Amino acid sequence: MLTQPDSLLKYIEDASGLRLPDGHFIDGGFRAPRAGRSMQSEDPGRGEAFADFARGDADDVADAVASSRQAFNTVWLRTPPAERGRILARTADLIRRNTERLAIAECLDSGKPIAEARGDVSGAARTFEYYAGACDKLEGHVFPLPSEYVGYSQFEPVGVTAHIIPWNFPISTAARGMAPALAAGCTVVAKPAEQTPFTGLLLAELLVEAGLPAGVCNVVTGTGIEVGAPLVAHTGIDHVTFTGSVATGTSVMHACAENVTRSVMELGGKSPVVVLNDCDFDSAIANVAGAIFEHAGQICSAGSRLVIEAGIHDRFVEALGKKASSISLGHGLRSPGMGPVNSALQRDKVLGFLDRARERGAEFVCGGHASTDPETGKGYFVEPTIVADRQADDELVQEEIFGPVLTVQKADDAEHALHLANCTRFGLVAGVFTGNFSRAHQLARDVDAGQVYINEYFAGGVEVPFGGNKQSGFGREKGLEGLKSYCKVKSIAARIG
Template structure:
C-alpha cells in the first residue's frame, strides 16, 4: 500500500493516479456504459482533466435498479441485523486503511485541500461505524391495548433507495446516506455528481470487499440530466435522498411525486453566524473563518452571513480581512489553507455575484477577484472575499453564492441579530457566539434552522441529526433519525 507522500508525489507529477475505476458499479462489478460513452473529470487545481469515467443514461439506471431490487428482495432485507452490522463495521475499517488513497482521489476530484479531504474520509469511516452499531438496535414498540390484545410495531426497510450525491462533499455525503440505508436493510443505487464520481465508486468496491452482497449497492455515473433524472423518476425506487440546489431539488420532488416516492431533500443555505459583543473574540474569529473559507465556501451549511453586534463590528471585520488576505491558496495536494472552487462554471457564478455587487456600490472590503495557483498559474481560484455592511435585501444576503464570500450585517443587539438571521428563504443551520449561555440557548430556541451551533461552528458529528427548514429542504440525515428515514413502520394488532 502506497503512503500518502508517495500518492501525492505521483499525482502531482503525473496529473492523475493509476487504477481509478472507469465504469459504473452494478451488480458487484465494474460495468461500461450501455451507450459506450465516457466523460472527463477535472482537477480544479489545474483546470485540466485527470481521468475519464462512464457516461450513464436510462439504460444503465434500469440495470442498476433491477440489480438493487433483486438483491433487496432475495438477500439483503432478510440478512440478520447483526450480520449487516459486521459488514458495515468491516467497511469502516477498510475506509480507514485506505484513507490516504481515498483522500488524494477526493482532493484531485473536488479541489479541496488534502487535510480537509482526509477529514471527510475519517468522517465517512465514522458514519459506517456508527450505523454498524445501530443495525441491531432498530426495534419497534408495543402498544397497551389491554389483556385481550397484542399490539406492536416493526421498522421495515423501505426498499430500494436512490442517493443523489453532490460534488462538494462526495465521500462524506455518500457515506451519510448509504450507511444508514444499508443498516436499515435497504438496497441502494447511488448517482454521484458528474464533477466528482470517483470516491463513490471506490466506496462501492470497498463495501464489496467488506462482504456486501452483489447488487445491494450500485453506483451509476454520468450527468444529472442523463442519469440522475431517470433514477429519481424510476418506478422501482422507493426512496430518494437528494443533496443539491433548490431548483434541482424541486425537480426531484416533482419527479418523485409521479410515483409517490418518499424524499429527503437537503438543499441550499444562507446560514447566519451571530457574533455578540460579549463573545470569546478569538474563538469567534476562528469560527467565522472556518465557517466560510473551508472548502472555499462550497458548503450548503457554510456560515456565509456574519451578523455582528455594532460595538464589535469595526475591529472584528478588520481582523477578518487581515486573516482572509493571509490565507495561502494553492493546489489541493500542496496543503494550502484554501483550495480552488470546483469548476469554471462555479467560478463564473461567484465572480458574477461580486461584479454585480460592485456595480451597485456595495463595499467589497477584501478579495473579490479571480486568481490562480501561485505556484503553477493554473486552476479555478477565487480570492477570499468579505463584503461589509450589506443591506437585508441585497442579493448577497438573499442568495446562496456557494463560494468564499462572506457578507456582513450589523445588529444593534441580540434581538435585532435574531430578526436578521431569520429574515431568509433558507433555514439550514445557524451559529451563535456569546459568553452568555442563557442568551445563547434563548437564541437557539428562536432561530429558524435545522441545527444551531453554539460557540463552535460545525460542532457535532454523525450522531447529530442534520437537515433544514424552508427552502433548505426537509427530512433529516445523520443520527438515529437519519436511520429512520430508510424505514417504514408496520403496526400489528392481534386479538389473543
C-alpha cells in the same frame, strides 16, 4: 503516507497511480456503460482533465435498479441485522486503511485541500462505524391497548433507495446516505455528481470487499439529465435522498410525486453566524473564518452571513479581514489554506455575484477577484472575500453563492441579530457566539434552522441529526433520525382474549 509536495504532485501527472475505477459499479463489479461512452473529470486546481469515467444513461440506470431490487428481495432483506452490522464495520475499517487513496482522489476531483479530504474520509469511516452499531437496535414499540388486545410496531426497510450525491462532499455525503440505508436493510443505487465521480465508485468497491452481497449497492455515473433524472423517476425506486440546489431539488420532488416516492431533501442554505459583544473574540474570529473559507465556501451549511453586534463590529471585521487576506491559495495536494472552487462555471457564478455587488456600490473588506495557483498560474480560484454591511434585501444576503464570500450584517443588539438571522428563505444551520449561556440558548430556540452551533461552528458529528427548514429542505440525515428515514413503520394489533 505521502507527505512531500513532489510525491503528492506525481499523482497529478500520473493519475493511474490511484487505480481509478473504470465503468459503473453494478451487481458487484465494474461494468462498461451500455452505450460505451465516457466523460472526463477535471482537477479544479489546474483546470484540466485528469481522468475518464463512464457516461451512463437510462439503460444503465435500469440495470442498476433491477440489480438492487433483486438483491433486496432475495438477499439483503433476509440478512440478519447483526450480520449487516459486521459488514458495515468491516467497511469502516477498509475506508481507514484506504485513506490516502480515497483522499487523493477526492482532492483531485473536488479541489479541496488534502487535509480536508482526509478529514472527509475519516468522517465517512466513522459514519459506517456508527450505523454498524445501529443495525440490530431498530426496535419497535408496544401499544397500551385493553387487556384483550396486543399491539406492537416494527421497522421495515423501505426498499430500493436512490442517492443523488453532490460535488462538494462526495465521499461524506455518499456515506451519510448509504450507511443508514444499508443498516436499515435497504439496497442502494447511487449517482455521484458528474464533477466528482470517483470516491462513490471506490466506496462501492470497498463495500463488496467487506462482504456486501452483489447488487446491494450499485453506482451509476454520468450527467444529471442522462442518469439522475431517469433514476429519481424510475418506478422501481422506493425512496430518494437528494442533496443539491433548490431548483434541481424541486425538479426531483416533481419526479418523486409522479410515483409517490418518499424523499429526503437537503437543498442548501444561507446560514447566519451570530456574534455578540460578549463572545470569546479570538475563538469567534477563527470559527467565522473556518465557517466560510473551508472548502472555499462550497458547503451547504457554510456560515456565509456574519451577523455581528454593533459594539464589536469594527474591530471584529477588521481582524477578520486580516485573517482572510492571509489565507494561502494553491492546489489541494500542496496543503494550501484554501483550494479552488470546483469548476470554471462555479468560479464565474461566484464572480457574477461580486461584480453585481460592485455595481450596487458594495464595499469589499478583502478579496473579491478571481485568482490562480501561484505556482502554476492555473486553476479555478476565488480570493477569500468579505463584503461589508449589506441590507437584508441585498442579493449577497439572500442568495446562496456557494463560494468563499462572507457577507456582513450589522445588528443593534441580540434581538435585532435574531431578526437578521431569520431574514432569508433558507433555514439549514446557524451559529451563535456569546459568553451568555442563557442568551445562547434563547437564540438557539428562536432561530429558524435545522441545526444550531453554539461557540463552535460545525460542532458535533454523525451522531447529530442534520437537515433544514424552509427552502433548505426537509427530512433529516445523520443520527438515529437519519436511520429512520430509510424505514417504514408497520403496526400490528390482535385480539387475544
